[in-house]
Amino acid sequence: MVRLLRQPLPWALAALLALTWGMPLLKPLFAAAFPALDRPLYEQDTFAQLVWAHLQIVGLSSGIAVLLGVSAGLFVTRQAGREFRPLVETLVAMGQTFPPVAVLAVAAPLIGFGEAPALIALTLYGLLPIVRNTIAGIEAVPASAHEAAEGLGMSSWQRLRQVELPLALPVMLAGIRTSVIINIGTAAIASTVGAKSLGSPIIVGLSGYNTAYVIQGAMLVGLLAIVADLGFSALARWVSRWRMSEAG
């Protein structure tokens, strides 16, 4: 229990949950800090609703991105897909030069406003780190392990599932982590295209010169990103536990 208390993750999570439901309690604080505002607290939606909406957008887009990205990465590292690898790597490199917001900005006029362009933009942009890291992770599997697995009689599917994926997982997970963290940030800007998220108080606050709104939204989305990052960090440690055992 004590060891749990010394980890940052429980504290960050507690702070996030506290702020999510407890923000109205801080209303007097904001009122005092910004006396000129007649609406110091964002009240169009509850913060819990906003956090949930934000999680939904990020969760859905990241989920699809993981499915598509890992599949693409696996495909180009198989014999059959090797030919397509330079193409995939070029596409990923090209995509990296676009700021994530740009994908959002291009999607909206094409698709319309609302959740749809946000989901599409986040999924597309989220693919990049996942594809890159899937390829890198698979490449990092030692050739001797490959040869032994094949020589001992594993089929290619068994090799993939029992040897390649478990060994590539830490690197793949790092890519998923990057993708999710970026998505959390981009989803905040998705409010500009009419998607409800933690960015809504920020955007409304910016256009209405309401700094209190901005701070409320910023605190929550910042905490959400930190909690996610810490969570992935813990997951990464758990996945790599075989590596952690003392060297003989």
Add this chain to the structure above:
Amino acid sequence: MSVDLRPANRVLLVFVLAGLVAALSLAFLTQAPNRLVSGVGVPLRTLLHGANWALVLGPFALLALAVFRQSSVATQGLVTAAAATLLAVLVWLAGAHAKQMADAAEAAGNSAGRTSFGGGFWVWTVLCWLAAADAVQRLKLAPLGRTLALAAVLAPVVVLAASGELAALSLFKEYDNRQDVFDAALWRHAQIVGVTLLPTLLLGVPLGVAAHRHPRFGAPLFALLNVIQTVPSIALFGLLMAPLAALALALPALGIGGIGLAPAVIALTLYSLLPIVQSTLTGLREVPAAVVEAATGMGLTPRQVFWRVQVPLALPLLLSGLRLTTVQAIGLAVVAALIGAGGLGAIMFQGLLSSALDLVLLGVLPVVAMAVAVDALFAVLTQWAQRRQP
């Protein structure tokens, strides 16, 4: 010429098939009577009258045939040339059609008509580019050769754009209408990024050196920088607004505000610290201990060892960190437009809010071009710095 009916180049096959599907199902251009109404699709075949058939089908047929040829320098060269030609032809056709439409509209007394790029245009241009890039990659040239080849593929398009042939297209009309705004935004964007680099280097490099000299300082430093890196950019901008506004009230002489350049530069500097500190530290770490030992043994003072041995050897890694930082900053500065910092992001968001794709592109394409140019520049610089290393 031997033609085996099994495809030898499946990547090119995918491109060719995708192109066919796009030509048949997506609009190449869109035509609208004015800015506010969304346009009517103009399929590719409308543009293919007279000699245009040959101009488009010629290169396309060459690409389709190349699918079945075994890879060789000649084949890949042919593919590159065909793709480049097709790209130039399509761009020129778009411009010519737009001009035709504009002249006709002008004659009818309506000067507000717009011809814009349609989905088909984007799909085709991207496919042509990817086909050329794939063929160049199969040629296995050195990096410099590859860059030159790709620049040659783009050159006709750049020439067309500069020569005014494409002026009737809505994207270019938007540029014409807002040239001064655009130029100011471009300059401002470069300014934001440029102004960020100085404090970044002044803070980041010493921090990296300190982390190298005092390893125990490194862990908490990186923990802090990681937290900063994790916080979404818009949140960091937002959180800086209040304290900076308060500071501005207290010390108006500083000339900063809660919105505008100050929070943008401060936030961007904070984001840039992690890559710079990281690459400085790694760069210094990678200097072989044996080299430092030898230098010290030869009688160089610690300061001389640092400047004459460690810095030059760590330079390539530092440059790659700086490259990452600058490209990242170019992208982040786009978001800074939301807090009033200006820059190309302002144009992009304006286009976003009024659902005008052309404005969005007017903001996004220069950002991408800037990022690519900076990336290429740093690649050359890094290569130069590495020339002096084994």
Add this chain to the structure above:
Amino acid sequence: MIEFLGVSKSFGDAAAVRDLSLSIERGEFTVLIGGSGSGKSTTLKMINRLIEHDAGRILFQGQEIRSFKPEDIRRRMGYAIQSTGLFPHWTVAQNIATVPQLLKWPAARIAQRVAELLGLLGLPPDQYQGRYPHQLSGGQQQRVGVARALAADPEVLLMDEPFGALDPITRGALQQEMARIHRASGKTIVLVTHDIDEALGLATRIVLLDQGRIVQAGTPTELLRRPANDFVRDFLGRGEIGIKLLGLETVAARVRPNELAEGEPIAATMSLRDALSVFVARSVERLPVVDAQGRPLGTLYFADLLRSAV
């Protein structure tokens, strides 16, 4: 058990194996030896279809290997390689259990087999079962690699330069293990190496390859006494052929029983080559010989080193 009939394999324009015909009998310890590029590894890998042969036929237990699914044939053969290829994310026990698990053995049988093999290779099961490969030394890793190859009690054991990356002492220990395992189990083993001393020490049959062809095949004694040509002579170490012949036999074969000599005794299991070294070091012509329990067995005369084997 394994037959090569006119087998050839080329990589691009380079021929790795040319028209090779070879017969490997049950229970033999066959060593494929040669320099780099001789085709020895290629030949080994064609047995378990890691490399597919271009021409000719390869038979396993009388059947064409192409009539089996590759996975099935590999699970019937053990495979151990120089870099071990142990799976870093699995414990020693899980690594050894690889093929039994593929063959869906019951858990109890797998656990028993893992313990048995660890014991066979000198690694106490309680200590080593739960360890991860990175916690083992190079020699221990290779022992686990061999255990893993033997796990499903395969009909054939294929080994590709398994001891090449080890220090001489560990290598020697593991070579002795292999010899012991072969004697105890009578398994058919095919081992690839470039080390002639390893081959001479382990093989019941040596196949010397050069540029994809067999130069000579035979027992170690045959190769040493009747080398087919200069290439074989050079490979065996021209100037050392006599010494190597001595290395093939032990003192026990030449000892004169019931005679006693003075001085510190030598073990009956010592090779004649080592005995020669003792003779020269002590400048004597007779050495007392004892058995494993230290009881006197007789005397070895220097002159008897030259006698042909009885």
